[in-house]
Amino acid sequence: xxxxxxxxxxxxxxxxxxxxxxxxxxxxxxxxxxxxxxxxxxxxxxxxxxxxxxxxxxxxxxxxxxxxxxxxxxxxxxxxxxxxxxxxxxxxxxxxxxxxxxxxxxxxxxxxxxxxxxxxxxxxxxxxxxxxxxxxxxxxxxxxxxxxxxxxxxxxxxxxxxxxxxxxxxxxxxxxxxxxxxxxxxxxxxxxxxxxxxxxxxxxxxxxxxxxxxxxxxxxxxxxxxxxxxxxxxxxxxxxxxxxxxxxxxxxxxxxxxxxx
Numbered sequence: 001x002x003x004x005x006x007x008x009x010x011x012x013x014x015x016x017x018x019x020x021x022x023x024x025x026x027x028x029x030x031x032x033x034x035x036x037x038x039x040x041x042x043x044x045x046x047x048x049x050x051x052x053x054x055x056x057x058x059x060x061x062x063x064x065x066x067x068x069x070x071x072x073x074x075x076x077x078x079x080x081x082x083x084x085x086x087x088x089x090x091x092x093x094x095x096x097x098x099x100x101x102x103x104x105x106x107x108x109x110x111x112x113x114x115x116x117x118x119x120x121x122x123x124x125x126x127x128x129x130x131x132x133x134x135x136x137x138x139x140x141x142x143x144x145x146x147x148x149x150x151x152x153x154x155x156x157x158x159x160x161x162x163x164x165x166x167x168x169x170x171x172x173x174x175x176x177x178x179x180x181x182x183x184x185x186x187x188x189x190x191x192x193x194x195x196x197x198x199x200x201x202x203x204x205x206x207x208x209x210x211x212x213x214x215x216x217x218x219x220x221x222x223x224x225x226x227x228x229x230x231x232x233x234x235x236x237x238x239x240x241x242x243x244x245x246x247x248x249x250x251x252x253x254x255x256x257x258x259x260x261x
Contacts, residue, residue, distance in 0.1 A: 001036075013101065014038070018045075020070045021101040023094070030064065040067045043225050044193060044245050048072070048165070050254050051191045055079040056164040059190075061114045061153065061177055062086065064134075065094040066107070068167055073105040082106070083157065087113040087123055087148040088134045110156055112149040114170070116179035121150040135171030137204050152180035163188040172200030175211050185218055189250045192220070197243040209236035212246075220248040229260045 009026040016022060017038035024031035034040050048071060052058060058072035063084035073082045084107050086092055092111050099107050113121055113136060122145040126133040133139065136150075157163065163184055168174050174194050184190070192215065198208035212222050212233060223230035225245040233240065249255065 016067075016070075018071055018074055020074050020105065022065070022067065022070070022098050023101060025094070030067075034067060041245065043227055044068075044167075045071065047193060047225055047230070047247055047255065047258065048167075049075065050258060051165050051193075051249075052076055052080075057081040057161060058083075058165040058167070059153070059157070059163060060084045060167050062167075062169040062171070063095060063109075064088075064091050064169075066098045069095070069107050070098060070102060070105060072165070072167075073102075073107050078104075078106065081108070081161070083108045083110065085110045085112060085114045085153065085156075087111065087150075088125055089146070090125070091134065110151075112151050112156075113173075114153040114156075114168075114177045114180060115150040115173065116152065116176040118151045118155065119149075120147050122146075123148040133171055135173060135200075136176075137172040137200060153177065154180055154183040157184050159183070159187075161188075163190040165191045165193070167193045169195045171195075172197060172204045172206075175201060175206035175214065176204070178211070178214060185215075189219070191251075191254075192248040193225070194246050194248065195243070196246050198240075199242060208240070212236050215248045219250050221250070221252060223247045223249070223252075223255070223259070226260075229258045230255055231260050 007027040011025055013023045024035050039045055052075040054077045056076045060069040063069045063086040069082055069084040121136055123136055124138055124145050168177050196208050201207050222233040224233055225247055
């Protein structure tokens with residue numbers, strides 16, 4: 001019903017199943033999902049809750065309007081830290097509004113595209129009814145590109161900061177983001193949740209196999225996040241789903257109840 005009639009309903013402010021508030025644009029695909037069920041990507045939420053505890057530090061790259069940034073901050077509390085990276089102008093405004101609705105949650109927002117180099121980069125905002133597909137990857141149905149600031153996340157994250165979790169969802173630019181996080185990954189070995197889309201990655205000159213092998217080269221184990229739990233990916237295979245969320249971890253003990261043998 002949200003998909004069919006959301007475009008007629010304007011905006012709505014809701015309280016999610018995890019207790020934080022969000023102002024939603026019901027013409028948007030992501031917001032319709034949150035409005036209908038009170039959360040987004042339930043399988044990923046389960047993994048996040050297993051990974052994070054109070055006082056930890058989490059980073060949300062491709063934060064969009066802030067569902068995961070707000071979830072992270074709810075979990076880590078006032079003693080923790082959340083950094084959100086989002087370059088899309090419209091999404092940044094809505095992210096700021098959602099943070100404003102939750103004054104007890106502290107989120108450090110960086111209005112830029114996390115990438116493998118500092119400078120400026122073309123960014124494609126995507127269709128107006130699906131903010132979740134905005135990316136530096138060109139799309140056939142996009143509006144004209146805008147120019148946004150880019151930076152290596154390593155240069156933004158304080159070198160003394162120990163990072164516990166990084167979520168990356170940037171529609172095909174994940175390998176470039178990871179290249180800009182090399183120091184943080186080597187220093188902290190955080191859990192990493194990544195959307196893996198082989199097609200999108202190939203359109204950006206990379207591949208799902210390259211992404212998986214790159215992170216496994218840092219000592220990570222890879223797991224596909226499914227509705228039935230975590231399924232280990234020991235080698236890249238063409239039989240894997242065309243697009244899936246993955247967990248990379250160097251310490252899987254927190255996730256043992258979720259791992260399918």
